[in-house]
Amino acid sequence: MSLAIGVDLGGTNLRIAAYRDLAARADAAARGAGGDAPVPVVQHKEPVGEPRDPDALIARLAAWIERVAAEAGGAAGANVPVGIGIAAMLRDRRGTVANSPHLRWRDVAFGERLAARLGARHPLGVYNDVNAITYGEYGLGAAAGAQNVLAVYVGTGIGGGLVVDGRLAEGASNCAGEIGHVKVAWDDRAAPCACGGRGCVEAYVGGSYVQRRIRAELAGGAPSIARDIATRAGDADVHAGHVDEAAALGDAWALGLWQELAPLLGVSLANAIALVNPERLVLGGGLLGRTPVLRQAVVMALEVAAPGALLEPLTIVEAALGDDAGLVGSALLAARGVSTIAS
Numbered sequence: 001m002s003l004a005i006g007v008d009l010g011g012t013n014l015r016i017a018a019y020r021d022l023a024a025r026a027d028a029a030a031r032g033a034g035g036d037a038p039v040p041v042v043q044h045k046e047p048v049g050e051p052r053d054p055d056a057l058i059a060r061l062a063a064w065i066e067r068v069a070a071e072a073g074g075a076a077g078a079n080v081p082v083g084i085g086i087a088a089m090l091r092d093r094r095g096t097v098a099n100s101p102h103l104r105w106r107d108v109a110f111g112e113r114l115a116a117r118l119g120a121r122h123p124l125g126v127y128n129d130v131n132a133i134t135y136g137e138y139g140l141g142a143a144a145g146a147q148n149v150l151a152v153y154v155g156t157g158i159g160g161g162l163v164v165d166g167r168l169a170e171g172a173s174n175c176a177g178e179i180g181h182v183k184v185a186w187d188d189r190a191a192p193c194a195c196g197g198r199g200c201v202e203a204y205v206g207g208s209y210v211q212r213r214i215r216a217e218l219a220g221g222a223p224s225i226a227r228d229i230a231t232r233a234g235d236a237d238v239h240a241g242h243v244d245e246a247a248a249l250g251d252a253w254a255l256g257l258w259q260e261l262a263p264l265l266g267v268s269l270a271n272a273i274a275l276v277n278p279e280r281l282v283l284g285g286g287l288l289g290r291t292p293v294l295r296q297a298v299v300m301a302l303e304v305a306a307p308g309a310l311l312e313p314l315t316i317v318e319a320a321l322g323d324d325a326g327l328v329g330s331a332l333l334a335a336r337g338v339s340t341i342a343s
């Protein structure tokens with residue numbers, strides 16, 4: 001029996017799960033066998049909370065990892081690899097956090113410090129959270145069996161990850177797959193983005209931007225049944241899900257908004273597909289999950305924009321592992337020794 005531990009360190013929650021025989025299961029899934037979502041042997045979840053200074057959080061994490069490993073009952077003396085998917089921009093393959101607005105960290109040698117605490121028994125890999133999620137879907141989720149995968153998550157922002165020829169593409173500075181920051185506008189009216197740039201697709205189609213736009217247009221008097229839909233649902237705020245329902249009912253304002261936004265994401269996806277030539281495109285995230293009309297419009301825009309030779313091998317699928325994708329992916333990456341930090 002071989003154990004591997006996955007950690008999902010986000011801005012809100014800290015989650016840890018131990019899995020059994022994950023790499024063997026992923027090998028089987030790649031051959032088309034199996035396919036059930038992996039169930040952890042032991043798992044734990046708690047709020048990241050305070051304090052967030054690196055020393056305190058690294059000590060807490062190390063303690064939880066030891067505890068979960070012990071409860072999972074790893075064979076005495078056997079190594080239990082640990083993979084961490086972290087909501088951060090990483091600088092290198094040693095888990096150095098360049099910047100994490102979620103954790104309020106800048107320039108933290110997170111990987112090396114945690115590896116030093118964990119010691120040789122827990123070979124450690126630190127991965128960007130969306131890369132870990134992508135790898136989870138690739139190994140044991142919606143993209144199992146594919147060798148070239150583009151995964152794109154539209155939640156409050158837009159994140160992406162790439163698997164190329166069966167390997168996670170992390171990139172020279174760990175930013176491969178950052179599709180949220182491809183440009184869809186470049187004149188002086190281009191929308192400012194959280195990354196500091198302007199005109200990024202995320203600044204138009206990312207959930208928090210879409211929300212702001214909806215609020216502003218409705219406050220400005222846009223005629224729409226989306227307000228009634230929200231009221232009937234007992235929601236004080238009109239959100240993208242209500243707008244999508246309105247669009248499904250033929251609401252002109254809602255349809256107009258979706259018809260404006262969908263091509264921006266659809267063309268960004270088509271451009272990424274032209275570079276990567278994936279056979280599986282995984283779409284996920286909170287926004288697309290509750291906006292089927294928008295999603296369909298995005299896929300249509302993509303199919304218009306992408307050349308036929310690239311569409312022919314492509315299947316578009318919904319993310320299958322939900323909130324566990326990052327845990328599964330980081331554990332599987334560590335189990336396979338991808339970018340493991342020597343302690």
Ligand SMILES: [Zn+2]
Binds near residue numbers: 180193194196200
């Ligand atoms: Zn940006």
